[in-house]
Amino acid sequence: MELRASVAEPVVRVTAGFLDRLAAIESFLPEAGAASAYDRLLGELRITVIPNLRRFPRIGRHHLDQPPQSAEALAQLAALPAGAADRLCEYLHGDDLIQYTVATPGHRVHLLSIRHQRELSFHFSWLWGGRAGSPER
Numbered sequence: 240m241e242l243r244a245s246v247a248e249p250v251v252r253v254t255a256g257f258l259d260r261l262a263a264i265e266s267f268l269p270e271a272g273a274a275s276a277y278d279r280l281l282g283e284l285r286i287t288v289i290p291n292l293r294r295f296p297r298i299g300r301h302h303l304d305q306p307p308q309s310a311e312a313l314a315q316l317a318a319l320p321a322g323a324a325d326r327l328c329e330y331l332h333g334d335d336l337i338q339y340t341v342a343t344p345g346h347r348v349h350l351l352s353i354r355h356q357r358e359l360s361f362h363f364s365w366l367w368g369g370r371a372g373s374p375e376r
Contacts, residue, residue: 248293249346257350264335264355280335280355288332292339296346299330299339327351 265277291298303324307313316324323340330337338352 249296249341249348251289251292251348251350253350256352260353264353267355276334276355283332288330288337292330292348292350296341296348297328299328299337301325302327302329302338 261281264280268274268276307316326340326342328339328341330339334356336354336356337350340349340351341347342349
Protein backbone atom coordinates (compact mmCIF):
# COMPACT_ATOMS: atom_id res chain seq x y z
CA MET A 240 0.00 0.00 0.00
CA GLU A 241 1.45 3.39 -0.95
CA LEU A 242 0.07 6.78 -0.01
CA ARG A 243 1.32 9.97 -1.67
CA ALA A 244 0.08 13.56 -1.24
CA SER A 245 2.25 15.24 -3.87
CA VAL A 246 5.43 14.62 -5.82
CA ALA A 247 7.50 16.83 -3.50
CA GLU A 248 6.46 15.08 -0.29
CA PRO A 249 7.89 11.77 0.91
CA VAL A 250 6.00 8.56 0.29
CA VAL A 251 4.49 6.82 3.34
CA ARG A 252 4.35 3.04 2.99
CA VAL A 253 2.36 0.76 5.24
CA THR A 254 4.12 -2.54 5.92
CA ALA A 255 2.48 -5.93 6.42
CA GLY A 256 3.55 -5.83 10.07
CA PHE A 257 1.73 -2.53 10.55
CA LEU A 258 -1.42 -3.96 8.97
CA ASP A 259 -1.15 -7.03 11.24
CA ARG A 260 -0.94 -4.76 14.29
CA LEU A 261 -3.97 -2.77 13.08
CA ALA A 262 -5.90 -6.04 12.85
CA ALA A 263 -4.85 -6.91 16.41
CA ILE A 264 -6.01 -3.50 17.63
CA GLU A 265 -9.31 -3.94 15.80
CA SER A 266 -9.83 -7.22 17.72
CA PHE A 267 -8.61 -5.82 21.02
CA LEU A 268 -10.63 -2.61 21.29
CA PRO A 269 -14.11 -4.19 21.52
CA GLU A 270 -12.82 -6.45 24.32
CA ALA A 271 -11.55 -3.31 26.08
CA GLY A 272 -14.96 -1.63 25.76
CA ALA A 273 -13.85 0.82 23.06
CA ALA A 274 -15.25 -0.59 19.82
CA SER A 275 -15.74 2.81 18.15
CA ALA A 276 -12.12 3.78 18.81
CA TYR A 277 -10.90 1.71 15.84
CA ASP A 278 -12.79 3.83 13.29
CA ARG A 279 -11.42 6.96 14.98
CA LEU A 280 -7.92 5.51 14.81
CA LEU A 281 -8.20 4.86 11.06
CA GLY A 282 -9.48 8.40 10.54
CA GLU A 283 -6.63 9.86 12.59
CA LEU A 284 -4.08 7.86 10.61
CA ARG A 285 -5.47 9.22 7.32
CA ILE A 286 -6.17 12.79 8.42
CA THR A 287 -3.35 13.53 10.85
CA VAL A 288 -0.58 10.94 11.22
CA ILE A 289 0.24 10.19 7.58
CA PRO A 290 0.09 13.85 6.49
CA ASN A 291 2.32 14.80 9.45
CA LEU A 292 4.85 12.13 8.48
CA ARG A 293 4.77 13.31 4.86
CA ARG A 294 5.51 16.88 5.88
CA PHE A 295 7.84 16.15 8.79
CA PRO A 296 9.26 12.62 8.40
CA ARG A 297 11.50 13.05 11.43
CA ILE A 298 8.69 14.28 13.73
CA GLY A 299 9.00 11.30 16.07
CA ARG A 300 11.66 10.66 18.62
CA HIS A 301 14.60 8.45 17.81
CA HIS A 302 13.85 4.88 18.92
CA LEU A 303 17.24 4.43 20.56
CA ASP A 304 16.79 7.48 22.81
CA GLN A 305 15.70 4.79 25.26
CA PRO A 306 17.82 1.77 24.33
CA PRO A 307 16.42 -1.72 24.84
CA GLN A 308 17.27 -3.54 28.05
CA SER A 309 16.34 -7.15 27.36
CA ALA A 310 18.73 -9.66 25.84
CA GLU A 311 16.16 -10.49 23.15
CA ALA A 312 15.72 -6.87 22.07
CA LEU A 313 19.48 -6.29 22.06
CA ALA A 314 19.96 -9.38 19.88
CA GLN A 315 17.29 -8.20 17.43
CA LEU A 316 18.89 -4.77 17.30
CA ALA A 317 22.30 -6.30 16.59
CA ALA A 318 20.80 -8.36 13.74
CA LEU A 319 19.60 -5.27 11.85
CA PRO A 320 21.60 -4.13 8.82
CA ALA A 321 24.25 -1.49 9.50
CA GLY A 322 22.66 1.92 10.08
CA ALA A 323 19.07 0.62 10.19
CA ALA A 324 18.67 1.18 13.93
CA ASP A 325 19.59 4.84 13.47
CA ARG A 326 16.51 5.31 11.24
CA LEU A 327 13.98 3.82 13.68
CA CYS A 328 11.57 6.39 15.11
CA GLU A 329 8.55 6.45 17.41
CA TYR A 330 5.59 8.75 17.01
CA LEU A 331 3.11 9.02 19.88
CA HIS A 332 -0.33 10.03 18.65
CA GLY A 333 -3.15 10.02 21.16
CA ASP A 334 -3.37 6.53 22.64
CA ASP A 335 -1.14 4.94 20.01
CA LEU A 336 2.59 4.46 19.65
CA ILE A 337 3.64 4.19 16.01
CA GLN A 338 7.04 2.82 15.06
CA TYR A 339 8.42 3.80 11.69
CA THR A 340 11.63 4.21 9.76
CA VAL A 341 12.80 6.97 7.46
CA ALA A 342 14.85 5.82 4.50
CA THR A 343 16.88 8.18 2.38
CA PRO A 344 17.05 9.26 -0.41
CA GLY A 345 13.64 10.84 -0.65
CA HIS A 346 12.86 10.37 3.04
CA ARG A 347 10.61 7.40 2.32
CA VAL A 348 8.65 6.56 5.48
CA HIS A 349 7.74 2.95 6.33
CA LEU A 350 5.13 2.43 9.05
CA LEU A 351 6.36 -0.66 10.90
CA SER A 352 4.13 -1.17 13.91
CA ILE A 353 1.43 0.41 16.03
CA ARG A 354 0.38 -0.36 19.57
CA HIS A 355 -2.58 1.03 21.47
CA GLN A 356 -1.65 2.09 25.00
CA ARG A 357 -4.50 0.04 26.50
CA GLU A 358 -2.91 -3.12 25.08
CA LEU A 359 0.06 -2.66 27.37
CA SER A 360 -1.91 -3.67 30.45
CA PHE A 361 -4.33 -6.05 28.73
CA HIS A 362 -2.62 -9.16 30.07
CA PHE A 363 -2.33 -7.66 33.52
CA SER A 364 -6.02 -7.07 34.18
CA TRP A 365 -5.61 -8.85 37.50
CA LEU A 366 -3.27 -6.03 38.54
CA TRP A 367 -5.79 -3.31 37.82
CA GLY A 368 -9.08 -4.88 38.84
CA GLY A 369 -8.88 -8.57 39.63
CA ARG A 370 -8.16 -10.29 42.90
CA ALA A 371 -4.79 -9.36 44.38
CA GLY A 372 -2.08 -11.86 43.47
CA SER A 373 -4.39 -13.90 41.28
CA PRO A 374 -4.06 -13.49 37.52
CA GLU A 375 -7.31 -13.91 35.58
CA ARG A 376 -7.24 -16.36 32.69
